[in-house]
Amino acid sequence: MRTLRCAALVFGLAASAAHAATLVHNIRGYSLDGDQVQTFSALEFDKGVITHLYRDVASADASRAATRIDGFGATLLPGLIDAHGHVSSFGRALATVDLVGSSSEAEAARRVAHYIDAHPDRDWVEGRGWNQVLWPDKAFPARAALDAISGERAVVLGRVDGHALWVNSRALALAGIGAGTPDPDGGQILRDEQGQPTGVLIDNAMDLVTAVMPGPDVEALAALQYSALEKLASYGLTAVHDAGIPAREVEAYQQLLAEDRLPIRVYAMLDVRDPDNDRYLEQGPLVDAQHRLDIRSVKISADGALGSRGAALFDDYSDSSGNRGLLLHSRKELAHHMHRAVAAGYQVNTHAIGDRANALVLDLLEAVNSNSRSAALRHRVEHAQILRPADISRFPALNVIASVQPVHATSDMNMAGDRLGETRLRGAYAWESLLESGARMAGGSDFPVESPNPFHGLYAAVTRQDQAGRPPGGWLPKEKMSREAALALFTSGAAYAAHQEGVLGHLQPGYYADFILVDGDYFTLPENDLWQLQVKATYVAGEQVFPARSDADG
Structure with missing residues (x-):
């Protein structure tokens, strides 16, 4: 040191x-x-x-x-800064069925049954955190296990990465999903041999169910946000970048700000898909004088996640022939959203996990950043998870920030090799390589996908091991970071990624x-x-x- x-x-x-x-x-x-x-x-x-x-x-x-x-x-x-989390989702996770760590489909269903017993008045039962990769057969779950315990209730359970839903037959019926329902663009309805929906919906197919779910009002959202932010403070977080919020969540944050009830700072990214957010784009960036609530960026998702095989790859998944994942928007649509955000003065933060998605986003940002005004907005790639080695150097060359989540590397190491094969791992979870390229970087957790505890992320960045010390020497150990570099991800790096480096991220007069x-x-x-x-x-x-x-x- x-x-x-x-x-x-x-x-x-x-x-x-x-x-x-x-x-x-x-x-x-x-x-x-x-x-x-x-x-x-x-x-x-x-x-x-x-x-x-x-x-x-x-x-x-x-x-x-x-x-x-x-x-x-x-x-x-x-104070530590989480550069990528989901505050309302975390607040909701604190109040719904916790499936994190469930060891099988049956155990997950038992947890749902216990929740139903404790909340018999719920017409909709929500939960999150299941991960079939941790189950003995590694197979996606099916609606039958939920149908057996749910009665007339609709059950909607998010996968740990937020890119798949497991639902029961009641939820499918309310959403109008049947054998004849086509897959939406950028989404997939998993089906059995008879063509019937199994109960698992991938990426944009999730919208078919969420569109019919009753949503909380602004007061309820503010309560969820407040409980989540209080919990985040207990982990040592003094600021969080909320990755992709609809207009109602903006209103809830503004209510908390007006009431002086924001326990920690929030840097919010508008969900570009919500048409109600257009009014905020028209107003231009909203920057609080005390930086309690800054809204000057948008969130766009280019692809899905690796665990649900939704990350967009150039070549087939190594464990799923013919499957190259999903692009959630066309190239034209992504470019449209980027350009309209930049025209409004907003930073563009794009979710990209697969190598094909990352290359596409970098190509589009290269075009956008031909305008010096755009380059000054410090656009970000959220996750930057699987990269072709040649694309790593493009981050500093294009003045694009890599917003990474170190703990994803140690959470995904049990399946990333199966999904990608050895060759593609050379550019996967390459945090140290990005740093050595000269790229600006920020660190987060992607909670509630992972624990929001930033020390879990710092540990993962430094050791490349899980909390049991596996594997010896670390996974892809060339990508280990120093303690200084890891801490910078969650302090000065995250502050820079929010245009706040002049007042946050350091301790100095x-x-x-x-x-x-x-x-x-x-x-x-x-x-x-x-x-x-x-x-x-x-x-x-x-x-x-x-x-x-x-x-x-x-």
């Missing part, structure tokens, strides 16, 4: 601190300056903004701050006092312990938003 030590390391905005300031002391403080680490023993802030960093205890003792917070020897890090206290030293702990770090306190603009042991000792 390289440590930057300045002679004074006071970084003062003024010669002396204001009496109203707050000093956080008895800490091991870290921040990043590029790839170098700054260390300090106390941090001072006033009115939500950092005023001083103190190198040693003696200089901190001279502080005139009116309030002192004892960190009790904790490590202080910059003039930046917001967004920081966390954790129970171990991120830079000296054994690698295998990184995912187990626990957050003791989370602060946003100097306000404690997650309770902890730290106490003021005036």
Whole structure:
């Protein structure tokens, strides 16, 4: 670890601190300056903004701050930023059937049955998190298992990646899906040998069911968002980039902002498919003066996900002959959405997982970025998961940010080789290769697909192992990142990807006092312990938003 030590390391905005300031002391403080680490023993802030960093205890003792917070020897890090999550979906996941980790179709169905027993008044039963790759036969589930327990209720269960639904016969009937229903463009209705729907809908086919589901009103959405953001704060997140929200969720966020009830910062991406979002595009970017709620980007999805074989590939899936995945929009449609977003001054953030989808998105962004005004908007590829090696260098060349989720590599390693084969793995989950190419990068989790705990992502980026330490030495170990580079993904990199690098992502005077206290030293702990770090306190603009042991000792 390289440590930057300045002679004074006071970084003062003024010669002396204001009496109203707050000093956080008895800490091991870290921040990043590029790839170098700054260390300090106390941090001072006033009115939500950092005023001083103190190198040693003696200089901190001279502080005139009116309030002192004892960190009790904790490590202080910059507030972590998740550059890709789904807040309302996470809030909904907290309140519906949790299928994460279910070991079989039968166990998943049992969890649904228990939920129905506890909520007998529900006409629609929702849940998420099933993953057939973890089941003994690795086969997609079928509606029969749900029909046996659901009665007249409609059951709708999202796959862990959000790119497939498992539904019962009641849900299919309400959506009007039968043997004669054609597959929609960019979607697939899985069918049995008789041509009947099995109950699994891939990508755009999911819309057939979600279109008939009763949706929460703005008040209910605001409640979901608030519960989710509170939970995210407990993991040490001080900001989140919400990837693809409809207009009603914008309204819910605006309601929380007006009520001063946003526990952490939100950088929202408008779902470009929602026509009600057109009014926000017409208004132009919405940037809050305090960066509590910034809306200056759109989200577009080019393809599906690898686990459901919806990621768009140039060649057949290695384990599914004749299947090359799904492009969710035509080239013309993608270009149209990109150009209209850019014309409105919005950053374009495009979901692309397969190599064909990534190449297509880069081709379109190359054309869009021929306009210097567009290039300045810092367009992003969300996931950038499977790349042809030749496309890696295109990210820095085109000024395109790679927004990656490190934990996807260790979650997918049990099936990625089967799906892709050895040759295509050379450009898959290539986080270190992207970094070495000079690409700008941001890090996230894609919660609730994965846990929102950012230390799980940091651990995955550094070790390329699951939490049991498998495989020895890490999966595709050439793509391991240093601790500094991994931390930058979730701090300065994510801040840059949101046009917020001048006020967020670092700990230095003039930046917001967004920081966390954790129970171990991120830079000296054994690698295998990184995912187990626990957050003791989370602060946003100097306000404690997650309770902890730290106490003021005036």
